[in-house]
Amino acid sequence: MSTNSYEPGKIEDRFYKLWENRGYFEIDGNKAIQEDDKKFAIMMPPPNVTGSLHIGHALTFTLQDIITRYKRMDGYKTLWQPGTDHAGIATQNVVEKQIMAEGKTKEELGREEFLKRAWKWKEFSGNTMVSQLRKLGVSPAWKRERFTMDAGLQKSVREAFVHLYNEGLIIRGNYMVNWCTHDGALSDIEVEYEEHQGNFYHMKYPFADGSGEITVATTRPETYFGDTAVMVHPEDERYKHLIGKKVKLPLTEREIPIIADSYVDMEFGTGMVKVTPAHDPNDYEVGKRHDLEFITVFDENGILNDFAGEFKGLERLAARSSIVKRLDEEGFMAKVEEHTHQVGHCYRCKNVVEPYISKQWFIRSEIANKSIEKTNDGLAKFFPPHWINSYNSWMGELRDWCISRQLWWGHQIPVFYCSSCDHEWASIDEHPTQCPKCASKEFAQDPDVLDTWFSSALWPFSTLGWGNGDSEMDRLFETDDLKEFYPNSLLITGFDILFFWVARMMMMGETFMDKLPFEHIYLHALVRDENGDKMSKSKGNVIDPLDTINDYSADILRFTLAISAAQGRDIRMSNDKLEQTRNFTNKLYNAAKYLQMNAQTFPDINGFCMDTNLGKYMVSRLNMATKEVRAYLDEYRFNDAATVLYRFLWNEFCDWGIELSKADKASIIELGAIFKEAMRLLHPFMPFITEYLYQELSGKELEDTESIMISKFPTKTKKREKEEAKFEIIMDAIISIRRAKVLVDMANQKIAKAYVKIDGATEKDKEMMKPYIEKLAKVEEIEFCDSKIADAVSDIGEKCEVFIPTASIDLSPIISRLEKQSEKLEKEIAKLNGMLNNERFVANAPEDVLAKNREALADAQSKQEKVIEQLNSLKS
Numbered sequence: 001m002s003t004n005s006y007e008p009g010k011i012e013d014r015f016y017k018l019w020e021n022r023g024y025f026e027i028d029g030n031k032a033i034q035e036d037d038k039k040f041a042i043m044m045p046p047p048n049v050t051g052s053l054h055i056g057h058a059l060t061f062t063l064q065d066i067i068t069r070y071k072r073m074d075g076y077k078t079l080w081q082p083g084t085d086h087a088g089i090a091t092q093n094v095v096e097k098q099i100m101a102e103g104k105t106k107e108e109l110g111r112e113e114f115l116k117r118a119w120k121w122k123e124f125s126g127n128t129m130v131s132q133l134r135k136l137g138v139s140p141a142w143k144r145e146r147f148t149m150d151a152g153l154q155k156s157v158r159e160a161f162v163h164l165y166n167e168g169l170i171i172r173g174n175y176m177v178n179w180c181t182h183d184g185a186l187s188d189i190e191v192e193y194e195e196h197q198g199n200f201y202h203m204k205y206p207f208a209d210g211s212g213e214i215t216v217a218t219t220r221p222e223t224y225f226g227d228t229a230v231m232v233h234p235e236d237e238r239y240k241h242l243i244g245k246k247v248k249l250p251l252t253e254r255e256i257p258i259i260a261d262s263y264v265d266m267e268f269g270t271g272m273v274k275v276t277p278a279h280d281p282n283d284y285e286v287g288k289r290h291d292l293e294f295i296t297v298f299d300e301n302g303i304l305n306d307f308a309g310e311f312k313g314l315e316r317l318a319a320r321s322s323i324v325k326r327l328d329e330e331g332f333m334a335k336v337e338e339h340t341h342q343v344g345h346c347y348r349c350k351n352v353v354e355p356y357i358s359k360q361w362f363i364r365s366e367i368a369n370k371s372i373e374k375t376n377d378g379l380a381k382f383f384p385p386h387w388i389n390s391y392n393s394w395m396g397e398l399r400d401w402c403i404s405r406q407l408w409w410g411h412q413i414p415v416f417y418c419s420s421c422d423h424e425w426a427s428i429d430e431h432p433t434q435c436p437k438c439a440s441k442e443f444a445q446d447p448d449v450l451d452t453w454f455s456s457a458l459w460p461f462s463t464l465g466w467g468n469g470d471s472e473m474d475r476l477f478e479t480d481d482l483k484e485f486y487p488n489s490l491l492i493t494g495f496d497i498l499f500f501w502v503a504r505m506m507m508m509g510e511t512f513m514d515k516l517p518f519e520h521i522y523l524h525a526l527v528r529d530e531n532g533d534k535m536s537k538s539k540g541n542v543i544d545p546l547d548t549i550n551d552y553s554a555d556i557l558r559f560t561l562a563i564s565a566a567q568g569r570d571i572r573m574s575n576d577k578l579e580q581t582r583n584f585t586n587k588l589y590n591a592a593k594y595l596q597m598n599a600q601t602f603p604d605i606n607g608f609c610m611d612t613n614l615g616k617y618m619v620s621r622l623n624m625a626t627k628e629v630r631a632y633l634d635e636y637r638f639n640d641a642a643t644v645l646y647r648f649l650w651n652e653f654c655d656w657g658i659e660l661s662k663a664d665k666a667s668i669i670e671l672g673a674i675f676k677e678a679m680r681l682l683h684p685f686m687p688f689i690t691e692y693l694y695q696e697l698s699g700k701e702l703e704d705t706e707s708i709m710i711s712k713f714p715t716k717t718k719k720r721e722k723e724e725a726k727f728e729i730i731m732d733a734i735i736s737i738r739r740a741k742v743l744v745d746m747a748n749q750k751i752a753k754a755y756v757k758i759d760g761a762t763e764k765d766k767e768m769m770k771p772y773i774e775k776l777a778k779v780e781e782i783e784f785c786d787s788k789i790a791d792a793v794s795d796i797g798e799k800c801e802v803f804i805p806t807a808s809i810d811l812s813p814i815i816s817r818l819e820k821q822s823e824k825l826e827k828e829i830a831k832l833n834g835m836l837n838n839e840r841f842v843a844n845a846p847e848d849v850l851a852k853n854r855e856a857l858a859d860a861q862s863k864q865e866k867v868i869e870q871l872n873s874l875k876s
Contacts, residue, residue: 179356184406410449530574602672615670
């Protein structure tokens with residue numbers, strides 16, 4: 001080979017630049033091998049411009065790259081669409097922290113200047129993420145890279161919004177939403193619920209007429225200032241007589257009625273519940289049914305207002321202890337009990353989320369109806385298939401989607417309000433010049449921005465030019481893209497964004513394109529540590545893919561992820577697995593070195609005729625591997641495809657093919673051609689080392705020749721039955737002789753003679769088999785026989801029976817050793833049986849001790865059976 005060792009760091013950077021500069025990743029990069037009517041499109045889930053590559057990204061993009069490289073080599077016109085996401089809340093939080101570190105606020109900076117800072121951060125972070133992806137060896141069409149807020153996609157977003165607005169599918173109004181006092185409105189799935197050890201506060205509400213009091217319980221005493229009723233079940237005999245009476249709110253003089261509503265659970269607590277319509281989603285519905293007043297007791301930042309009396313100006317959660325203390329001092333706190341309950345937190349900043357009435361923009365839930373119907377008609381297929389149940393479960397409970405966010409970074413809502421005539425309109429034009437109703441120039445745009453997932457939901461078709469106008473035509477997209485690449489062939493992403501992103505792409509794609517955006521949807525599981533624990537910085541168990549690439553290589557990380565990616569199962573990553581893959585790459589490198597010790601260059605397999613028996617056998621095994629790899633990749637069973645490649649290259653080619661070639665030097669040229677073809681088969685998984693070894697065995701440098709990545713993926717799947725049958729016998733005979741040699745303590749020694757008994761083989765076949773068996777079994781002479789050989793140890797394989805003559809071997813020390821071993825095992829078995837048959841021991845011993853003893857007994861019995869079998873063979 002041209003270098004003493006393979007250096008992944010240098011090779012990977014060099015090859016990647018060559019591939020990209022030559023345009024191999026673009027849709028015409030494989031033009032020479034493209035076949036008519038074969039199109040493949042896959043969208044990169046756009047990573048946020050706020051972070052760096054993590055192990056979840058590495059899995060997603062590795063799997064996407066494997067399938068893309070496979071399709072590209074298989075003659076498909078292939079588009080892997082790359083891009084990044086503006087990540088509204090996350091990016092704004094990052095930039096705000098930078099500004100705060102300078103002792104300023106975003107309000108002091110102003111919206112325009114803040115957005116300049118955000119764009120600057122986007123350039124830095126987006127470029128960082130993209131450069132990290134390149135280190136992984138991924139091959140998307142980088143020249144078409146999009147950003148969810150680039151000029152074309154901003155037009156696309158306005159187009160979609162205005163259409164839905166004019167259709168009455170986007171509406172605005174005062175609704176109860178999930179409210180983060182830092183980040184504003186959140187959709188239901190942006191709220192993460194965690195178990196919280198809190199309290200139940202039992203508060204006394206005196207009757208307005210002074211005739212007594214009632215007790216109600218709450219987990220959130222700071223909201224009681226917004227109570228507008230107390231509620232009981234209409235059938236609850238305990239409280240029927242109280243319906244219609246009024247009570248006074250503690251620490252205030254405000255009176256509220258006792259009402260009846262079947263929502264109340266009579267069995268829970270006292271069966272009497274306070275109603276706070278502006279601060280609880282269930283109370284909100286009760287308030288609407290009973291026409292109650294909606295009283296908001298804190299502002300958008302969580303600061304208590306005038307309704308909270310003496311507590312005005314305090315932050316809602318910080319005020320809780322003060323309010324409870326005051327209620328207790330005034331005799332309104334009956335008791336406090338510990339209570340475990342679920343508390344919603346903002347998925348970004350982890351702040352406690354409040355139900356809050358706010359004027360927001362929503363997309364009506366009926367927009368999803370057709371996409372649900374088409375998905376269940378089988379027009380999109382999930383891998384693994386059980387995910388359709390989760391999809392249906394969530395979509396069945398779908399509510400209107402809150403799409404407005406109280407941020408500055410994002411797509412500003414394209415709705416304008418005229419101050420002259422109060423007209424409201426949505427505009428595709430980014431900068432309208434006058435009110436379309438009265439022609440006034442006195443109007444303002446809605447200050448809010450759209451939920452990040454709104455623009456992401458358009459990703460499968462907006463990136464192909466839909467609604468972009470002509471500004472980026474023929475640069476970031478082409479005229480026929482929508483026709484050629486929509487619907488996308490496949491989506492690969494993590495199951496955790498099935499509802500955030502996948503379901504929303506389904507509803508938007510069907511709405512605007514009249515077709516679901518994907519034919520196949522592959523949802524992968526989580527990458528965990530070797531103990532099965534979720535990775536987190538606090539646990540210190542995070543695996544950084546960039547560190548892993550530096551320590552091992554991109555190929556090793558990719559193959560380890562792929563071979564571990566069983567559908568529907570979490571991946572456990574460990575250094576042991578990475579080391580195992582490293583050993584695999586070393587095995588490949590050493591196989592190539594061995595081949596080149598015998599010849600400098602090797603031909604491609606196409607048009608090359610296999611003349612040797614070993615060549616014919618090994619090409620048959622390659623064909624079987626090709627058949628399995630293709631079938632598994634077509635079903636997205638990445639781990640199974642990787643396992644086939646590992647098994648073929650390590651076990652079949654290296655452990656057998658290379659070794660057998662030592663008895664048949666004429667086969668080495670053929671094995672080199674087979675190995676090169678196997679590099680094509682492995683290339684989608686390990687692009688760098690396969691390119692390197694392929695070019696080395698071809699006697700070429702990549703700088704001067706075409707890449708393996710735009711060569712044809714192996715297609716031949718014919719099995720050579722006769723050759724395979726012959727070599728199954730050869731390998732069985734070698735294994736059987738090796739086992740028999742162990743019996744006579746001659747495992748690694750060369751012996752003079754061995755006999756092999758085979759049924760049905762011709763004399764010609766036996767002559768062909770002989771040199772292989774002699775060489776690998778280390779026997780000077782193999783003789784084929786038709787019957788049992790006397791005075792010999794034997795071993796029965798699956799295809800043959802072998803005999804090693806013992807006339808010249810002193811068996812007595814071997815027999816003596818085995819007899820002593822048998823006696824020792826007999827004592828061990830008796831001891832373990834005695835313990836396990838002792839009722840007192842069994843009754844008192846811990847279960848793990850009993851299990852270990854049973855396991856030890858089974859192991860000793862198995863060993864003794866083998867020793868006795870060996871003794872019988874030697875004595876006979």
